[in-house]
Amino acid sequence: LDCREYVGFSNATFQSEKETGDRNYAIGYYLKEKKCFPEGADMIDALDFYFQLCAIEVTCESGSIMAATLANGGICPITGERVLSTEAVRNTLSLMHSCGMYDYSGQFAFHVGLPAKSGVSGAVLLVVPNVMGVMCWSPPVDKVGNSVRGIHFCQELVSMFNFHNYDNLKHFLKKQDPRRQSDDDRNKSVMNLMFAAHSGDVSALRRFALSSTDMDLKDYDSRTPLHVAAAEGHMDVVLFLMQSCKVNPFVKDRWGNIPRDDAMQFGHKDVVKILEEYEQKYIQTSQTDAEDRSHQSKCSSLEGRV
CATH class of the missing domain: 1.25.40.20 (Ankyrin repeat-containing domain)
Structure with a gap:
C-alpha cells in the first residue's frame, strides 16, 4: 500500500482511551442531561465512536495529503477527486482554528493564525488554506498534549511567510509571499x-x-x-x-x-x-x-x- 494512502487503526489505543475517558463520559452525561443529543441518539455509542476516531493511525505522508485536501477545498491534490464538500471543509477548518490545539488553541490562533489539529502522539496537522497542507511529527509533548517542536515549526513558518490569517497580502515588509508569481x-x-x-x-x-x-x-x-x-x-x-x-x-x-x-x-x-x-x-x-x-x-x- 502506498504510504501516502495509509490509514490504520490501533485497537490498543482505542481500549486505553475507552478505559481512561472518565472526563469524556462526564461531559457526555452533562450534554445528555441538557438534551443536546438528537432524539433517539445513544450517548454511549457516540462516545464509543469518538474513542475509535481517537485511535486512527496515519503516517506523515498520508496525513499531509489529508491536510492538503482540506487546503484545496476538499479536492485531493494527488487524484483530483472531490472527497469533501466545500461546506464540510469550511466547518472542519473553523473547528480546527478554534479548538484544534487543546487548551493552547486560543494562543495558537493568535500567534500562528492557521487551522491545525494536534495529537498526543506528537503529530500536528496544519492547513494553509488555498496553499498547502503540512503534517509534522515530534513525540515530545507539553503539558496540554501538543508537540513542542511542532508548535515551534508552525511559529517559524508564519514568521517567515505571510500565512497568518491576518497577515496583509498586499503590504508586507519582511515576510515572503510564495503565492506571488514573478x-x-x-x-x-x-x-x-x-x-x-x-x-x-x-x-x-x-x-x-x-x-x-x-x-x-x-x-x-x-x-x-x-x-x-x-x-x-x-x-x-x-x-x-x-x-x-x-x-x-x-x-x-x-x-x-x-x-x-x-x-x-x-x-x-x-x-x-x-x-x-x-x-x-x-x-x-x-x-x-x-x-x-x-x-x-x-x-x-x-x-x-x-
Whole structure:
C-alpha cells in the first residue's frame, strides 16, 4: 500500500482511551442531561465512536495529503477527486482554528493564525488554506498534549511567510509571499506546460491544473498546450485539456492556426475529429453563458426599478 494512502487503526489505543475517558463520559452525561443529543441518539455509542476516531493511525505522508485536501477545498491534490464538500471543509477548518490545539488553541490562533489539529502522539496537522497542507511529527509533548517542536515549526513558518490569517497580502515588509508569481515563475510555468503537453505527460498537467495554473498559457509563438498536444497527436492529453480544463480551442498562434489546424497538418485525423466536436460544444456553452449573464443583468436592472 502506498504510504501516502495509509490509514490504520490501533485497537490498543482505542481500549486505553475507552478505559481512561472518565472526563469524556462526564461531559457526555452533562450534554445528555441538557438534551443536546438528537432524539433517539445513544450517548454511549457516540462516545464509543469518538474513542475509535481517537485511535486512527496515519503516517506523515498520508496525513499531509489529508491536510492538503482540506487546503484545496476538499479536492485531493494527488487524484483530483472531490472527497469533501466545500461546506464540510469550511466547518472542519473553523473547528480546527478554534479548538484544534487543546487548551493552547486560543494562543495558537493568535500567534500562528492557521487551522491545525494536534495529537498526543506528537503529530500536528496544519492547513494553509488555498496553499498547502503540512503534517509534522515530534513525540515530545507539553503539558496540554501538543508537540513542542511542532508548535515551534508552525511559529517559524508564519514568521517567515505571510500565512497568518491576518497577515496583509498586499503590504508586507519582511515576510515572503510564495503565492506571488514573478515573470520568471510564469516563464517556467509556460515551459513546464509545453514540455508536459509535448511528451504526453497527463499526470504533470493534472498537477499544474490542480495548483491553479492557467492551462491556456501561451508561449512566444502564442501556442497553447492544446496546440502542442494536437500537433503531437497525444489524444489523452487533448481529452484532459478539453474535458477537465475546458481550455479555449479557438486560440490562434502567430501564424493564425488553431489547435485543430495543427492536428490536420500532422495527419492526426482522430484528434481532428474530437477537436471539431469540442469546438461545437465550446461555442454552445459560450452562447449559453452569455445568455445567462444577459438574463441576470436584465433581472438586476428590473429589481433596481421596483
